[in-house]
Amino acid sequence: MTQATFTPRVFSGIKPSGGLQLGNYLGAIKRFVGMQGEMETIYCVVDLHAITVWQDPQELARGTREVAAGYLAAGLDPTKSILFNQSQVAAHAELGWIFNCVARMGWMNRMTQFKDKAGKNAENVSLGLYAYPSLMAADILLYHATHVPVGEDQKQHVELTRDIAAKFNHDYKTDFFPLTEPVIGGPAARIMNLRDGTKKMSKSGESDMERINMLDDADTIAKKFKKAKSDPEPLPENVEGLKDRPEARNLVDIYAALNDQTPEQVIAEFGGAGWGKFKPALADMAVAKLAPISGEMKRLMDDPAEIDRILGEGAAKAREIAEPILKKTYDIVGMLRS
Known part of the structure; x- marks a missing residue:
C-alpha cells in the first residue's frame, strides 16, 4: 500500500x-504561538475533556473564555491559526466513539495519567476520565494533524493516538489516518511549583504563592518570584x-523559557550569583514578559x-476541515447514511 501524503498540520488543546x-503559558501557549x-x-x-470531572457550568463557560483570552493575549492570530472550543465541533465526539471501538482495553489500562488522576478512587470516577485518551486521539486525527506539541507527561497519549491510527488503518486496509508525531518542548516544557520544585505547578495547589496565574498583575508576579x-x-x-537542586533548576528553567534562552546561557550570565541578585532579575524580566x-x-x-465571536468563527473553519x-x-467503516 502506498504511503499517503498528509499536509503538515499542528493540533493541540488546553482544558478550561x-x-x-x-x-500552561510556557509549556503550551507560548510554543503554540511560535509555531504559527x-x-x-x-x-x-x-x-469536552474538562467535564470528565464535574464542572460548575458557569465556571466552565468562564474558564473557556479565559483560555481563549490567554491564547489571544499571548499572540495567537485568528487569521493565521484556527482557534475554537471543542464542543462547537460535534465531529470530535462522533469520531471519539468510533475510536472507542478501535482502542483496546489493555491500551487504556496502561495510561499512567488515568492512574494518577483516579488514585485509589478508580471505581468512582467517570467513564469519560477513563476513555478520554481515545477522544484526544479523535481531536488530533479529525484534522489529520501530523504534529502535536505536548509536554512529556502527554507523550503517552500521542503514542496511543498513533496506535489507534495504525490499528484503524490496518483493520480497514487503508492509509487514511497519519501517524502523528509528538513535538516535545524546550527548557521549561514542565514548570514546577514555586514552593516545591519536585511538584508540577498546578491550578489546584493549596497556596496561590505556588504558581503564577496568567491574570496576576505586575506586583503579584514580582512578589511571587521574589518569595519563591x-x-x-x-x-x-x-x-x-543544578542536578540535585530542584528549586534552583526550576527558576533557571523559567528564566530561560521566558527569555528565549537555554539554561546554559542563563548560567553563563548568573553562575556564582546569589539569590539576592537572580530572583529580582527573574522577577523584573517576568513582569516585563507577563504583565502585558x-x-x-x-x-x-x-x-x-x-x-x-472569535471562537465561533474558528469553529466554522474547523468544521470545514473536520466534516469531510x-x-x-x-464511509470506510461502512456507516449507511441516506
Whole structure:
C-alpha cells in the first residue's frame, strides 16, 4: 500500500478547568504561538475533556473564555491559526466513539495519567476520565494533524493516538489516518511549583504563592518570584550543578523559557550569583514578559462577546476541515447514511 501524503498540520488543546497559570503559558501557549507560520495550526479549548470531572457550568463557560483570552493575549492570530472550543465541533465526539471501538482495553489500562488522576478512587470516577485518551486521539486525527506539541507527561497519549491510527488503518486496509508525531518542548516544557520544585505547578495547589496565574498583575508576579523557594547555595558555574537542586533548576528553567534562552546561557550570565541578585532579575524580566499578557487577557475577558465571536468563527473553519474527514471515516467503516 502506498504511503499517503498528509499536509503538515499542528493540533493541540488546553482544558478550561480552572485558571491559566505559567505552566500552561510556557509549556503550551507560548510554543503554540511560535509555531504559527511554520505549518497549518489548529488550537482548541477542550471543554469536552474538562467535564470528565464535574464542572460548575458557569465556571466552565468562564474558564473557556479565559483560555481563549490567554491564547489571544499571548499572540495567537485568528487569521493565521484556527482557534475554537471543542464542543462547537460535534465531529470530535462522533469520531471519539468510533475510536472507542478501535482502542483496546489493555491500551487504556496502561495510561499512567488515568492512574494518577483516579488514585485509589478508580471505581468512582467517570467513564469519560477513563476513555478520554481515545477522544484526544479523535481531536488530533479529525484534522489529520501530523504534529502535536505536548509536554512529556502527554507523550503517552500521542503514542496511543498513533496506535489507534495504525490499528484503524490496518483493520480497514487503508492509509487514511497519519501517524502523528509528538513535538516535545524546550527548557521549561514542565514548570514546577514555586514552593516545591519536585511538584508540577498546578491550578489546584493549596497556596496561590505556588504558581503564577496568567491574570496576576505586575506586583503579584514580582512578589511571587521574589518569595519563591530557593536553597542556601549560589547558582552553580555550570548546568550540571543544578542536578540535585530542584528549586534552583526550576527558576533557571523559567528564566530561560521566558527569555528565549537555554539554561546554559542563563548560567553563563548568573553562575556564582546569589539569590539576592537572580530572583529580582527573574522577577523584573517576568513582569516585563507577563504583565502585558495579563493586561490584555483582562481586557478581553471584559468583552466576552468578542471572545465568543472569535471562537465561533474558528469553529466554522474547523468544521470545514473536520466534516469531510469524518464523512470519509464513516464511509470506510461502512456507516449507511441516506
